[in-house]
Amino acid sequence: MTIPNAAANAAPPEEAGQAPIRPLAASTAAAPMVAFEAVTKRFGEAGGKPGFTALDGIDFTVARGAITGIIGRSGAGKSTLIRLVNGLEKASSGRVTVDGVEVGGLSEHGLRDLRRQVGMIFQHFNLLTSRTAFDNVALPLEIAGVDKKTIRDKVTPLLDLVGLGDKAGRYPSELSGGQKQRVGIARALATSPKLLLSDEATSALDPETTQSILELLKRINAELGLTVLLITHEMEVVKEIATDVAVIDRGRIVEAGSTFDVYASPKHETTRTLLATALKLPEWLRNGLKAQPSVGDRVLVRLVFFGETAFKPLTGRLVSELGSDVNILAGGIEEIGGKPFGSLVVSYSAAPDVVERANRFYAETGLSTEVLGYVA
Known part of the structure; x- marks a missing residue:
């Protein structure tokens, strides 16, 4: 089955009652999808005190169309890093750009525009328990003002894509963990994003289910050309899915490169320690x-x-x-x-x-x- 192009089925702006979702910037094949330039993020700054530094001088790029893994121990700064990409956090200094546009300089309207083009899947699924699988996937389209027929035409094939076409009317309490995560992936794809963020999306799943979710993400990446940025503490996940990897430790990128090169010849002690656990x-x-x-x-x-x-x-x-x-x-x-x-x-x-x-x-x-x- 071909992955549906949600953008092709979207309602025209005048139908939806919303401004069109414009590309963030003119894309070029060589330009990175995401770039971090000297990015620092501090929390708790007050009264002249520096507070806690979660990220310290991050310089890193995410290649367009790649599956890039960010791996590190708990508390290393992974979640803060990924939240800067969709504007849920703002850098204390430095620049974060997505498809050529600086996230920190966006207005509230601009951030809404950005978040339609940046899908996100979560460790604990974040589904609304009072809504069916279909309605959970439809939610971002409803918020964007898309009409019911267009929603149906987009959500139905997305549920088929993730293997849940027969579960459209089921509630989260009636679904397994893997099925809930598939709903989350379908929801993240509903607005035809160009970038998909994954925040420990498989860490709550058993190994067999994890494998099936990773295979689904690889298929989405291959068929849509969708850039995927995932964070994880599991080296096996990175080895299975990522084309590129960066290792983060205490708020700094300590090693980065192709997954094969980093796995075959780790340079930093943190990388070697993570590999030893696998x-x-x-x-x-x-x-x-x-x-x-x-x-x-x-x-x-x-x-x-x-x-x-x-x-x-x-x-x-x-x-x-x-x-x-x-x-x-x-x-x-x-x-x-x-x-x-x-x-x-x-x-x-x-x-x-x-x-x-x-x-x-x-x-x-x-x-x-x-x-x-x-x-x-």
Whole structure:
């Protein structure tokens, strides 16, 4: 089924009784959809006191048509960042632009215009319990003054798109968590936005439902060319859906790039920590990791296979180099951004001579590695 173009079905402005929803600016393929320029956001400033700095000098762009993930721990500044995009918060300094227009300079009328073009889905769905699935999706169109026939012509195919055509008359209390989120996605698409914001949209869902929601978002992105900006604390979500990723820590972007590059070769400690939580190591092993070795300890190393190294039998050669001391603890082969990617966690003696032989082998073969820590 083709995703409906809600804009094509919209009522003319004179029918709807509203001013037309104009493009925010003339778009160019090269220009980013969203740009943060030296953005700082502080809360609680009063009496000369600086207050709490939630965002500190953010410089970051979201490519047009991409799915970009913002990942970080709780309290890192993710939600504040995304609320600046649709004007729910205003930057204390710096500029936030969406499709070339500075959000902070918009009037109330301008912000309403912006929010019609920026859809948003939420962690806890934010559906009105007294309205059916159909009526929840129709709400932003009703607010815009669209006539009933046009609403019906737009909402019905949107519910079909998200797999809820037979649930139009159901209330939120009659829907599962995944179905509620699908209603939320359909509602976010009702005004034909050019940008979709996702605020931890899958964190309240089980893994199977999460997967289905991510597949739906990927389909929407591919068929509509809709730019998606999502925030999450789950590295698995970023790996599954995002083409690009930025890591935020204590209000600063500490690392950014293509998802494949960041996942394959993390540069910042925060990124490495977030990746470690996705490695599926036993809890007792994760809890026992130390930053520095003691005599007799073993080192845990993540080996990353991609590009030329993805198809070479390097693990067997490592065992030959170090002997039977090598233990394989976890691993898998997957695809990130359409590229083959393998990850293997091994352990061996942290004795200096063994580590030196291993490092020499890595340098000779071009194998990408990351030391995860040490265990007794």
